[in-house]
Each structure stands twice: as structure tokens, then as C-alpha cells.
Amino acid sequence: MPAETVGTWDVIVWGVFPYFMLAILVGGLIWRHKYDQFGWTTRSSQLYESRLLRIASPLFHFGILAVIVGHVVGLIIPKAWTDAVGVSQNFYHFNALLVGGIAGIGTLGGAALLIYRRRTTGPVFAATTKNDKMMYVVLVGAIVFGLATTVISVFEADHTHNYRETVSPWFRSVFLLQPDIASIAAAPLTFKIHTLVGMALFVIWPFTRLVHALTAPIHYLFRPYIVYRGRDKQPASPTSATQRRGWSDVGTSDNAKD
């Protein structure tokens, strides 16, 4: 790619912002893990409602897991490798669109159902924080724009943009500390928006309930059923020094503490 196509904004957005995002993501996660174990939870709302959740939640979660696998394949494995094992571009693209499209629609459908449930079920909506609402906007934004790239490439079958020649090299180059800004600068707008919203999602990730994804309990498959543990050596009593985040009182004005 000729260097002239790279503008100042391109450098900021594709050369600087990714590292900013990574710093916030990694630093934020370390901070949250260290200081807010108590807040690290799925905050499940199944106690309030489970009829819709039973359909929506697995649809969304299994969908997004498939989407993640798709992203890993699309972004990390270079085109040269798939070419080398004889996978033609058309075949690859067809599969990516088909599987990615199904997973994306499932994810979006699941998310839409979840949001509908969240808005219409009284207790669930009452338990929705501002943080949750903001997170939903960004999350759904990332999914919608992601799906848009797929849908657009279905309808523009002739001159399909090959993201494996623009976005993917840039993605890999970020981790090699030599961001290939020119590559992504050549990508169409939908891909750029999707990537940007995606990065925004990673920026807010450590500070939302999304962190529960990072403690997926895979070790459950390997641990013994019965867990023995000695008594805590340093009890955190409510009168003692470090006041950590914890249980709160039932809120009535006449028994508020202090």
C-alpha cells in the first residue's frame, strides 16, 4: 500500500488507539481482579425470570462463542496458510459467510431477546444499572456492525472486500508492535466502524459485568468434587481496617448506617 493513503487520523485511530485500548484492557483487568473479586460475577437475573432466559441466553452465548472462534480464525490465521493447504478464497469466503452469518444472527437474536426481556420484565429492568445499559449499547453496536459487514459482502458478491488482506494483517501487526496502518486504512468503512466499536467494547470490558467471561470455569472439569480448605487466617471483620466492597444494608432511611 502506498504511504500517502495514511493520514494523521489513521495513525491515531489504528496506530495509537489499539495500544491505548490494550493498556486499559490489561491494566483494568488486573486492577479489577485484584481489588474487586466481590464484584466479579455474572449478576444472573434468572431468579427473576427464566422462561425467556432459557432460550435467549444460550442462543446469545453459544452464538458469541462461535463468533469468537470465527474471529480467531479470520484474524489470526494468515491467508497464505489457508492457501497453502488448498482452501480456495471462494470456498473460505462461502463458509465464513454461512457459519459467521448463522452465528451472528443467533447472537444478535439472542441479544435482542435478552434486551427485550430486560426491558419488559419489571424486576430485571429494576436490577439494570447504568453501567449495564452503556455496555449493552456498545455490545450490540459491535454485533450489528459486525453482522453488517457480513450481510453487505453477501449482497456485493462480485467485488467482495477481502478483510483477510486488510484488517487481519493490521490485527496481527499490532501485536508485533509494528502496526500496519496502511492495510486497515484501505478497508471499507463498515469494517472500520466494526473494528472501532469492537475496540471500544474492549476498553469498557474490565469495568462492566462482561468480566465474567474471563473466568469461564473450565477447571471445573478437572477439580475434585469436594473442596476442603482451612480457616481463613485473616478474617475481614466489618470493624477492621480495610473496608472492602461487600454486602449492603436494606435501604430504608431509618436504619441507614452512619
Add this chain to the structure above:
Amino acid sequence: MRVMAQMGMVMNLDKCIGCHTCSVTCKQAWTNRAGTEYVWFNNVETRPGQGYPRRYEDQETWKGGWTRTKSGRLKLKAGGRVKKLFGIFTSPVQPELKDYYEPWTYDYKTLIDAPAGDDFPVARPKSLITGKDTDITWSANWDDNLGGVHELGHLDPIVEAVRRESNEKIKFEFEKTFMFYLPRICEHCLNPSCMASCPSGAIYKRVEDGIVLVDQDKCRGWRQCITGCPYKKIYFNHKTGKAEKCTMCYPRLEIGLPTVCSETCVGRLRYLGLFLYDADLVGAAAATENEQDLYEKQLELILDPNDPMVIAEARKQGIPEDWLDAAKRSPVYALAKIYKVALPLHPEYRTMPMVWYVPPLSPVVDLLRDQGHDAEGAGTLFGAIEELRIPVEYLAELFTAGDTSKITEVLRKLAAMRSYMRGIALGQEPDASIPAAVGMSEEELYEMYRLMAIAKYEDRYVIPQAHREQAHDLEEMGCSLDFDDEVGMYENSPFGEASGTPTPVAIETFNALRDRQTSGEAPSADSLRGRVNLLNWDGTGAPEGLFPTKHQHQGEPK
């Protein structure tokens, strides 16, 4: 042999009057917080009745506890590890709020804030979940006493089971037959299925005393434990998104105090003490093929604290001497293993529960009295226990997986104790044939009477304290050396008096009290760093600082 200590509880159901004091004090102590409005670590159920949450004993619906596979291995009833993991996005059989109830409060403020009008203001019920107006339709003890048995008794899963196995005519007389109370806390099982269900490994059994706890920092809210526990004694705090459960008041037990539910029990029906058990055999015992053998197998796990081999092994495992001594004097060991009158609740769940129950004789006695018999006579009682099949069958479904012979055995012992001691109380010659009829000596029966009927405080609660070497960890602060006994030593924070860590209440009160006792005058404001401790104020004069002073320099503290 791996000897471990387990804090256990026995409840004598004959004494429970269903007053719910245990539930209320427990709630005040532990679950009067946001997100736990519907949570009752301790609840009292009227049986026959549905329980809390409704019909929790119906494991075909709720999938709690363990099952034995054809190959003889234990498996969670809700499925193996992989199946459980696939279910974390939405737990397939978790009870919803409607299976518990929607907690509420009343809009009391209207009563005093409402403008003058023609109508009396009313305090409307408000949901504690949504904050909106709500209709009260159910609660944790809605079908209490006779409030529900007549209409709702048939929904009791145990009633269903008894009816399946008994003849038809029971159906029509059933509701009139009997009623008793069943207080329930977490069972602190030896083989807990909640723990086995937890994907995060956040639920653990304490090595020292076997208390089952949820690590609030490690729990991620996957809520599998709620399905896993067949007693539904793990609750989901819907505000924090974490599982919570009965802690057996471990902070109290550690300093030798009984649990709140025990301490406040009006009927004094609870016993607390240690079991020593062989942890290596738990799995095999829980996998016993015949459900009705599970009670016996559970008894076999419990070791004799007077056996020198057990003592030697326990010492090797590091169990302290005072704990071994407490195990010898343990009332729960006596009731469960020596007298064999305490039974585990639903052994067929294969979790090896450690809260045991002495089944109630009262329904039998009440029936006899109503029929005009001498309800306390040994002959009448013994005969009636065999005859009155219905209560026995019901109790058997609760405590022995349906084996009525074991229930009969226990009830006969209780009946023997009653009539033998009645004879003595009436000044008759003690009738040695009564204890002999239940295979006990007169001395044994008298000892059992002491423990169950006299039930002195120090006999009911034999609670060894957390071991002394670790005792200072249990104090208010991490390290007592930070706080010298000199007045003023705690004013050493680098950024002024309000900075740094707060002084523990005990230290502050101690210093203030000593100051008052030695100085001969009311505590001065400076010794309390600008605050007034009314706990030490004996009413003479007004201590300095009780009222705001005009800006005056008080001088340096001593």
C-alpha cells in the same frame, strides 16, 4: 483412616412449638441485607406441608443431590461435569422467585405523611424486588400450622410418596392425622452436592470443623449450587449476584458460642457438638446401593471418640486435644450414635447431612390422648407406635428413606423414656422391663433423659473454641501489636487522627474505661479524641464533648 472433625447439630422435633424465633433471629443476624430479602438460612416448616421453597423435596423436578449410576459410582442428579458446564448460560432447573415468594414491605410512610382527608391512609404492600405495589400471595411460612395443610397438604411430596405406597383410605383421614414442625438450616453435609456442582470451586468445607461456606470473592454467580443442593439451602443474592448460605454462625462457634438459632431457641431443642468421622470412607458410604442402608452407612462413618486408635489417628491429623475432649462429651454424638435416636434428614439424597433430627413422638401421643387412652403408658404407647402407621410412614420418608422399622425403633425408645420416667416421677418402683424392651439399661435411659429432657445449656452445647494458637487471628484486627495499651498510642497515624486504620472498639473502650476508673472524673473529650463514649458515662455530670464547646485548646493528651 483420615479423622476429621465435624460440627453437627441435632434438633429434637418433639420440643419444637413452631414459634419461628430461630428464623427471625437468624434473619436479623445474617440476611437483613439487600438482595437477601427472600433468604431464610433457617426456616421452620409445618409438616405435612410443601416446605420452602415450595416442593423442594421433589427431586424429580429439582434434580438436587446425588444419584448412584449403574456402575455404582456417584453422579450429580442434575448431570455430570460437562452437562453442568453446558448449562451455565441458563441453569435448567433453578427455582425462581415465584417458587420462593416475592418479598415485600409496607409503605408505612403514607400513614404519617398522607394529607388530611376523608379516608384513613393505608400502608400498601410494596415489592422489595421492584419497589412497586404488589399483591401478597405467598411467603416463607404461608402454609404455617393449619393455615395450609387441609387445602395444600396434598402438594407435599412426602405425602405423595406415602400415598403412592399406602392404601387409598389414608387419603380421606390424612389431613386430620397429625402435624409437626421441621426447622431447617444448611445440613453442612459430609458429601455436599452444592460444592460438587460449583463450577468455580468457591464452596468449600472447612478442614477444622466441617462447616460448608461460600467464598464470596470466588463465587462468580453460575448458580449451579442452587440446583445441586437438594435441601435448597443455597440462595442467590440477587443484588450481589453471589450464592449465600447458612454459615452455622461460624464466628460465634469459633469463640465457643452456640449458633444464633440455637441460642434463641425457645424450646431449647437444638444440640451442638462435634463428630469425628472418617473422611476416606465418605464417598463409598454415599454410593451405597440400597437407599435404606444409607442411614446405617452414615452412622458407620462416625468414629468413637473414646477409641484409642481413633484418638491416635486424630492427633496425627492435628486435631487439638480440647477438640478431642469436646468430641467425647459431644451431645450430638450421644444422640446420633450412642442412643441412636437422631436421624439424618433425607439420607437418600446421598449427601451425608450433618444436621440430625429426633423424630417427634407427639403426633402419636396426641392421637392416643384424643382417643381417650392413657397416652403415656408404656404398653399403650408401644402398641400405638406400631399401629399408627401413617405418622411412622411419613417420618420414614423424611428420615430413613422409607424404612419404617428404624423410625419405630426410635419412637419406642422415646416412649420408653417417657413412661419409665413417669413411673419414677409418680413415686413408683422403677420398671426395669421398660428400658429392657428397647434394648437399653436403666442407667442409659436415665442418661438419655438427662440429655433430652433436662437438657442443661452446657450439655446441649459442647463447642470447642477455635484453637488458641490461631486465636489472635480471630480478634478484631489482624495484629494486636499495632495497638499498645497506652492511652494515646493509637493516635499515631501519619495524616492526622482520622487517617489510617480505625481503632478497634475493644481497644478504645478499654482505654476510656481505664481512664475513667483511674482519673476519678468523667472521661474527658480528649481521651476520646473528640468523641463521647456514652457506654462509659455513668450519668454524673456532663462529660466534656457531650455538648459542642466554644473553640478552646484542650491541651495535649497525657
